[in-house]
Amino acid sequence: MIATVRSALRSVLGWKPLLPAPRRGGSPAEALLPLTERVPAMATTCRMHPSVYAIEAAVIDWARRTGLNADPGVGFHRMAGRAFAEFDAAAAALFAQWLTWLFHLDDELDEGSCPLSVFQGLLEGASDHPLEAAFADLWRVTSARMSDQWRARFAVNLKRQHDACRTEAENRAAGRVPSLAEYPSLRRATVGPYLYDLVEPCLRVEVPPWLHQSEPWQALVDACNDVNAWCNDVASRPKERGDTHNLVVVASHQLRLDERQATAWVLDRIAERCHDMQRAVRRLPLDALAPKAARDVSKVACAYLAAPRAHLDWLLESTRYT
Structure with missing residues (x-):
């Protein structure tokens, strides 16, 4: 084995x-x-996940529900679809949702519209900022299957x-x-x-x-x-x-x-x-x-x-x- x-x-x-x-x-x-x-x-170009359109739909649906923007031209679903091409669509969709959240955070920090204090809210479970609410949604799904050590x-x-x-x-x-x-x-x-x-x-x-x-x-x-x-x-x-x-x-x-x-x-x-x-x-x-x-x-x-x-x-x- x-x-x-x-x-x-x-x-x-x-x-x-x-x-x-x-x-x-x-x-x-x-x-x-x-x-x-x-x-x-x-x-060699990576193989694309055969369910890439379903992955895209899952990301768009999640982004709309949490108040974030999922620009199809940016295409985080395609990055995840390639990185997780050998795995199921749910794995790629979850990773693409996290990528969407992370790049929103990065952009808002660069633009100065998101204060560093948002990190404290993430760590403490607050949800005053839209990014915190989106994080809470992802965290609920992601952490449920993991140990306290991983968390x-x-x-x-x-x-x-x-x-x-x-x-x-x-x-x-x-x-x-x-x-x-x-x-x-x-x-x-x-x-x-x-x-x-x-x-x-x-x-x-x-x-x-x-x-x-x-x-x-x-x-x-x-x-x-x-x-x-x-x-x-x-x-x-x-x-x-x-x-x-x-x-x-x-x-x-x-x-x-x-x-x-x-x-x-x-x-x-x-x-x-x-x-x-x-x-x-x-x-x-x-x-x-x-x-x-x-x-x-x-x-x-x-x-x-x-x-x-x-x-x-x-x-x-x-x-x-x-």
Whole structure:
């Protein structure tokens, strides 16, 4: 059974390079296309979930019910449909709903229309802000199937995002550009580190706490977070000029590179982190798990491995950064 699980992971790690993805007209994410020639796991377009339209309908219905906007052109249902293409539609729909909520939060924080105090309301279960009511609705569905340990882990990561957003606000007020040494951990926190916790309830599994705290698992999650966050930095850079919390800007500032050189430098770092993901997966102690637990863990790991290309496909087709 363990051999079967390892074979499934190897099949994900061993995606064969095909032709680079076709260029879309004018998408800022085209700057990421060289990765499809350098990273095998990003060479092949992800399969779309066969129930993608049902997933979209579920997201739109939920957004209307909670007072949020689900712009079809942004297409979070398509990102989730690719990342969860091998799983049931309910898993993809729940993850797409969380993505919709997270990006609403991110936009309102950037625009200054959502105070940092909203995080306190989330942690305390208040519902004065529309985002808090939408969060409460998602939390009711998501947390019901999870342990107290998982809920505590989610709360810690929500607090991490709060603290990181406060740090970003302080940097902006001071006109300060973060250093290359501090930026990765700051970005992992602002991106919403609980997104990676949410893969488990979406798949109706839970990673054992001892494994989640292990070095290989943390290395996998951190590398996956970095790849997705830094790809987002490259794609969003033209739209978000003026924001110094972007790896292209940080590299340009500290290494004295022009934008083209800084973007190339970031692509090198993304490729390195993709390889780090693969190395981390190969070090997961699956042999220490019972067969069912090993299958559950492999599902989560496979979702992480699929995420970078699913994210790239979404960046290429979404209207969010155009």
